[in-house]
Amino acid sequence: MKSVCLINGGMDADAFGILSRTCEKELARRGVGTDARDGYRIRVAVDASLANDTFRLLPEAGGAEVLGATLSAVFHGVGVLLRRLKLDGRGGFTPLAEAVTFTPVKPLRGMYFATHFGNFYHAAPIEEVLERVVLSAMRGYNELLVWFDMHHFASMEEPEAVTLTERLHTVLQYANRVGMGASILMLANEGFSSSPVSLRARFEVENGYKKVPLGHYGCEICPSVSGGVEEILRERREMLAKFADLRMDYVILWPYDQGGCTCPACAPWGGNGYLRLLPHCRALLNELMPNARLIVSTWLFDSFTDGEWDAFAKAAQSNTDTFAGVDCFMASAVPERVAQSTALRWISFPEISMAKCAPWGGFGASVLTERLQERLVPELAHMEGGFPYSEGIFEDANEFIVAGLYTGEFADTQSALRAYVEWEFCCADEALYKAVLDTEVGLKRESHGNRAPFRILTPEKVTEVAQVLEHYRETLPAPIATGRTFRLLYLRSVADAELIAHDGDPLASERSIAALEEIDRIYHVTDTTSVWVRTPVWRLHPEANPEHCAV
Structure with missing residues (x-):
């Protein structure tokens, strides 16, 4: 079978339409069609007998069934199922072999x-x-x-x-x-x-x-x-x-x-x-x-x-x-003294955007595996x-x-990142996973002023990461290699390598400028976008003067 399709077995029609269209797009990017005639059929339904956002994945002849306690549980269950199919990016996948019942830990x-x-x-x-x-x-x-x-x-x-x-x-x-x-x-x-x-x-x-x-x-x-x-x-x-x-x-x-x-x-x-x-x-x-x-x-x-x-x-x-x-x-x-002296319910506020980087996302993808493991x-x-x-x-x-x-689903951040890389890029290669993981090493940089150079504080992995991601840019299936998820990682590696080669100047080479301009296009940067959430390529166009939009 080279196709996967969703069947509404009992959920809101509008929600099913959104889910089905999303799956078609995600599958197409990974080389899988959605022809129901000979496809792997995924039947989805809300099951009122389940509770606490539980979902069940059940293998069936020629497909699988996803049952969720709520609409959000169905969406979650389908997301997990698609990852478990182990899509190879070229149309192949592995049908679900065993039933899964899963209840999220945090409400x-x-x-x-x-x-x-x-x-x-x-x-x-x-x-x-x-x-x-x-x-x-x-x-x-x-x-x-x-x-x-x-x-x-x-x-x-x-x-x-x-x-x-x-x-x-x-x-x-x-x-x-x-x-x-x-x-x-x-x-x-x-x-x-x-x-x-x-x-x-x-x-x-x-x-x-x-x-x-x-x-x-x-x-x-x-x-x-x-x-x-x-x-x-x-x-x-x-x-x-x-x-x-x-x-x-x-x-x-x-x-x-x-x-x-x-x-x-x-x-x-x-x-x-x-x-x-x-x-x-x-x-x-x-x-x-x-x-x-x-x-x-x-x-x-x-x-x-x-x-x-x-x-x-x-x-x-x-x-x-x-x-x-x-x-x-x-x-x-x-603080420990507050936690011990009060009986309050707490939720977290993880920093996943600003940590270790300024501008935020200003050079492409930011991966914080180590920081989230240590802090969250x-x-x-x-x-x-x-x-x-x-x-x-x-x-x-x-x-x-x-x-x-x-x-x-994951007890530690590295296991989660490994699953992310395998799903997003249809590739379980250790080299690719390690390169994505190592982007965090060179993430932090310092720059003193809007026109100052950017010094990567720990550049030891930058060249190796750039070489590995260049290899996968050439070898991954084209829809994956050209997709914005991989592009933001790849462009980050290009920009970092150019910073190392040109003493921290992001505008010293045409290659760096082209990478930063593409990142801004992916972000849909406008003339009023703050300097905090765009690349420093705006320095080429001082008339834009985005400083007035800064935090």
């Missing part, structure tokens, strides 16, 4: 599309973003998170705000269509650009703050001044109302970046002003999204001042109403899932790895 398996700064999620054609939604579902994610960055707009009625609202609504609605829950993130006291000057928060080195909090835009609102809480809720109500018709599972409240206040009545923010807003936010959700659960982030606690974690833990121990209505709490890592795996022992933070498609391997850790 909350979310993916966060950071929709801002003109990155891929913000600027790419919507069809490509929707493809990423389905891909997330097939990897085992069951929630999709986005963010509406309020500071860009004076109100939700601005034409640009309407455009972004429609885009985010489309993405979240599509997530609902494939069985994923919708989630939205909001900063606790972020404001529109039109927020009243008299109500604005302070950001100073004062009241115990050792440095000014980063990431704010000057339109944040202080909840401690008269009328501040009311204005925060008015602006937040205006934003949330645009998404109230969706199946919104979670709203995540965030402390810093476009949030915070250093005034004496709010400091330290994470253990004071921020916590005082929680009951108000819960009441607002009860009004607009009564079925949505509230998640509270601890992002950057104790980064600018001391005592935030301790004040937070004290509030958790005091049995007050501060945390009433909070479903769980989010952290990249929980130990934390997951006491967490119930989480939302990895994605700035674009350059960290695709990391998305796959985290999904595998959340579901429990």
Whole structure:
């Protein structure tokens, strides 16, 4: 048999159509047709007798059956089945031989599309973003998170705000269509650009703050001044109302970046002003999204001042109403003293985009196998899932790895990466796997200023990786070698090799420039894309001046 086809055995017709079209595209890229007449038939259905996102894979004569407790479980099950078929990239595959029953380990398996700064999620054609939604579902994610960055707009009625609202609504609605829950993130006291000057928060080195909090835009609102809480809720109500018709599972409240206040009545923010807003936010959700659960982030606690974690833990121990209505709490890592002194439910916030690289994805693919093993795996022992933070498609391997850790399909990151390479490139060669793994060695680089060279800190593997990926560019099936997943890895190896050869100058050779320009095209970079989420090839066109879009 040279073809594989899906048969709807009992699931929502719209969801089945999305799944079927996605499978056709994924199979075609790997040399497999979808002719039902002589194909390997995969029957898919929702099975109400299953629970907890369980799916079953059952071998049948001439095919297999996928049963899932939910729509998202069916998508996940089909994704796992396709990988187990061991496609060779040239039309061959191995039918499923044994039945599989699988229940994900972590109940909350979310993916966060950071929709801002003109990155891929913000600027790419919507069809490509929707493809990423389905891909997330097939990897085992069951929630999709986005963010509406309020500071860009004076109100939700601005034409640009309407455009972004429609885009985010489309993405979240599509997530609902494939069985994923919708989630939205909001900063606790972020404001529109039109927020009243008299109500604005302070950001100073004062009241115990050792440095000014980063990431704010000057339109944040202080909840401690008269009328501040009311204005925060008015602006937040205006934003949330645009998404109230969706199946919104979670709203995540965030402390810093476009949030915070250093005034004496709010400091330290994470253990004071921020916590005082929680009951108000819960009441607002009860009004607009009564079925949505509230998640509270601890992002950057104790980064600018001391005592935030301790004040937070004290509030958790005091049995007050501060945390009433909070479903769980989010952290990249929980201090041991806080974990031991509180009885709270935690989820993770893995950094899969910015770590070890600036610009983020600025030279192509970013693979963080070692970092995720060191940072995320130990934390997951006491967490119930989480939302990895994605700035674009350059960290695709990391998305796959985290999904595998959340579901429990993989116990370690290297096993996950090996499965990723075999699936994406239809190749189980150790040399290819090792080259992809070793891209992390040369990932970190330093550059001091927008025009400075980029020095790769540990370049030992760069030449070898480039040679191996050049070999596979020539030998992998053309649809795989020319696909953007392999191209982003290959172009990264080209750009890195050129940096080594030209003393860190990314624009010193035509080969490097061509590689960086292709990466930008894959990202759908525009004139307004931030320097943080694009390659440095913009330096050739200083009239574009993208610095004004930086974080």
